[in-house]
Amino acid sequence: MIHKKGQQVNEAACDLAREVANEGDALVAGGVSQTPSYLSCKSEDEVKGIFKKQIDVFVQKNVDFLIAEYFEHVEEAEWAVQVLKTSGKPVAASLCIGPEGDLNGVSPGDCAVKLVKAGAQIVGVNCHFDPMTCVKTVKLMKEGVEHAGLKAHFMVQPLAYHTPDCSCQGFIDLPEFPFALEPRILTRWDMHKYAREAYKVGIRYIGGCCGFEPYHIRAVSEELAPERGFLPAASEKHGLWGSALEMHTKPWVRARSRRDYWEQLKPASGRPTCPSMSTADCWGVTKGHADLIQHKEATTKDELKQLFHKAQAKN
Ligand SMILES: [Zn+2]
Numbered sequence: 001m002i003h004k005k006g007q008q009v010n011e012a013a014c015d016l017a018r019e020v021a022n023e024g025d026a027l028v029a030g031g032v033s034q035t036p037s038y039l040s041c042k043s044e045d046e047v048k049g050i051f052k053k054q055i056d057v058f059v060q061k062n063v064d065f066l067i068a069e070y071f072e073h074v075e076e077a078e079w080a081v082q083v084l085k086t087s088g089k090p091v092a093a094s095l096c097i098g099p100e101g102d103l104n105g106v107s108p109g110d111c112a113v114k115l116v117k118a119g120a121q122i123v124g125v126n127c128h129f130d131p132m133t134c135v136k137t138v139k140l141m142k143e144g145v146e147h148a149g150l151k152a153h154f155m156v157q158p159l160a161y162h163t164p165d166c167s168c169q170g171f172i173d174l175p176e177f178p179f180a181l182e183p184r185i186l187t188r189w190d191m192h193k194y195a196r197e198a199y200k201v202g203i204r205y206i207g208g209c210c211g212f213e214p215y216h217i218r219a220v221s222e223e224l225a226p227e228r229g230f231l232p233a234a235s236e237k238h239g240l241w242g243s244a245l246e247m248h249t250k251p252w253v254r255a256r257s258r259r260d261y262w263e264q265l266k267p268a269s270g271r272p273t274c275p276s277m278s279t280a281d282c283w284g285v286t287k288g289h290a291d292l293i294q295h296k297e298a299t300t301k302d303e304l305k306q307l308f309h310k311a312q313a314k315n
Pocket of ligand 1: 126127128159209210
């Protein structure tokens with residue numbers, strides 16, 4: 001029964017995505033992500049079976065391409081790509097790793113080579129790290145692919161949060177995850193820098209993951225308007241680089257209707273007693289660890305108590 005429900009959710013999601021994509025001449029992707037089964041050390045066949053169930057729906061709904069995304073272990077991502085490519089659709093593969101590589105320490109370059117060899121046409125990273133860290137990681141992937149004499153397209157879908165202080169686990173390791181991340185949000189001007197940098201290193205699928213809002217994506221599109229040949233529709237209303245502030249009632253705000261003002265601004269957080277960086281939790285658990293074994297039931301009060309104790313002992 002659980003499988004049936006999952007299938008219905010994916011069917012409805014495909015229909016919704018297609019409806020919206022048609023409004024803007026966009027493509028629709030079907031996506032699979034890392035599984036609790038892999039973390040619990042289930043067999044390759046069992047894990048692949050889970051991906052297979054999902055792509056059957058995507059193929060039947062005729063999505064334009066498939067994405068294996070948000071994988072912390074490249075081995076599981078390779079399994080996903082191998083299943084996705086049986087569909088005959090283009091396959092993108094995206095890991096949630098930083099410059100240090102996957103959770104087994106496989107470097108970004110080696111990860112990318114493995115994914116391309118498994119059959120992915122587009123490779124890159126998503127989630128877990130801030131935009132500039134993700135661009136740096138994809139640059140390493142690109143160098144790895146080129147060094148191996150292979151060819152691929154590159155993608156990046158970072159967080160909209162600054163994460164200079166996280167470990168190889170990414171933002172989920174930060175004490176603010178997931179309900180107090182707002183002070184780390186990038187401004188739209190940070191997004192201009194990110195989009196330019198991503199383009200410069202040769203990434204052509206440039207997007208966003210957790211924390212991204214429509215105005216962030218608009219900033220990416222505005223930065224790359226010269227390359228794309230057009231501006232996003234809403235730019236007319238908002239103006240580029242704050243130009244719509246020419247209309248502001250306060251003269252000192254009108255004085256901010258220029259690019260260099262926003263480019264040079266160092267925005268304050270307004271939190272006088274807060275640190276600028278945090279200390280990551282670093283529990284260091286990964287595939288196969290007892291705490292990651294999949295439960296059918298909710299975590300019990302007793303199990304939670306043990307985790308609270310463990311967290312206190314760490315701090
Ligand atoms: Zn995300």
